[in-house]
Amino acid sequence: MAVSKINVLFILFFLAFCGPICAAKSNNDDVKELSEVTVFSLGNNGFVGKMSRGEVLYNKILHGADSELIFRRLLESDLSTPEAKIYALCGLVKKKVSKSSLIMYKNSEVNLSVLKGDVLRKFSYQEIYENIIDNGC
Numbered sequence: 001m002a003v004s005k006i007n008v009l010f011i012l013f014f015l016a017f018c019g020p021i022c023a024a025k026s027n028n029d030d031v032k033e034l035s036e037v038t039v040f041s042l043g044n045n046g047f048v049g050k051m052s053r054g055e056v057l058y059n060k061i062l063h064g065a066d067s068e069l070i071f072r073r074l075l076e077s078d079l080s081t082p083e084a085k086i087y088a089l090c091g092l093v094k095k096k097v098s099k100s101s102l103i104m105y106k107n108s109e110v111n112l113s114v115l116k117g118d119v120l121r122k123f124s125y126q127e128i129y130e131n132i133i134d135n136g137c
Contacts, residue, residue: 027060027061027064027065030057030060030061031061031070031073031074033053033057034054034057034058034061034074034084034087035074035077035079035080035081035084036081036084037052037053037054037057037081037083037084037087038081038083038113039052039054039083039113039114039115039120040054040083040086040087040112040113040114040115040128041054041055041114041115041116042055042090042137043055043116045115045116045117045118046117046118047118052115054083054084054087055087057087058087058090058091061091062091062094062095067091067095068091068092068095068097070088070091071088071089071091071092071095072088072092074087074088075088075089075092075105076105081112082107082110082111082112082125083112083113085105085107085125086112086125086128086129086132089102089105089129089132090132090136090137093132093133093136093137094136094137099133102133105129106126106129107125107126107129108124108125108126109125110124110125111123111124111125112124112125112128114128
């Protein structure tokens with residue numbers, strides 16, 4: 001009986017210390033994956049109405065710890081795609097960050113792919129940025 005109690009204590013101890021570490025690694029993987037998305041899409045898309053992988057990652061980060069800091073880093077990174085930066089901008093707007101502090105993330109030189117329903121189109125970053133600042137995501 002004492003051995004099984006020790007096993008239970010060991011498992012609980014292991015989970016208490018591994019849980020946060022495993023969650024942090026998963027969060028880092030989500031951030032890296034979001035930084036590489038090549039299509040921006042919110043809402044259900046396609047014939048079956050499926051949520052895009054980018055939106056799934058965006059929502060996980062949005063509802064996780066340090067989301068505002070993560071979104072700012074995505075916006076400031078040279079390695080983030082324009083689509084990832086728009087997800088990050090949406091996250092900051094959703095977090096009610098002041099619009100004046102978001103002006104520095106304006107970039108008119110690039111285009112991005114936007115999927116609405118089952119139609120994929122190219123838009124200028126500037127156009128999507130201004131729409132999000134004015135109307136939200």
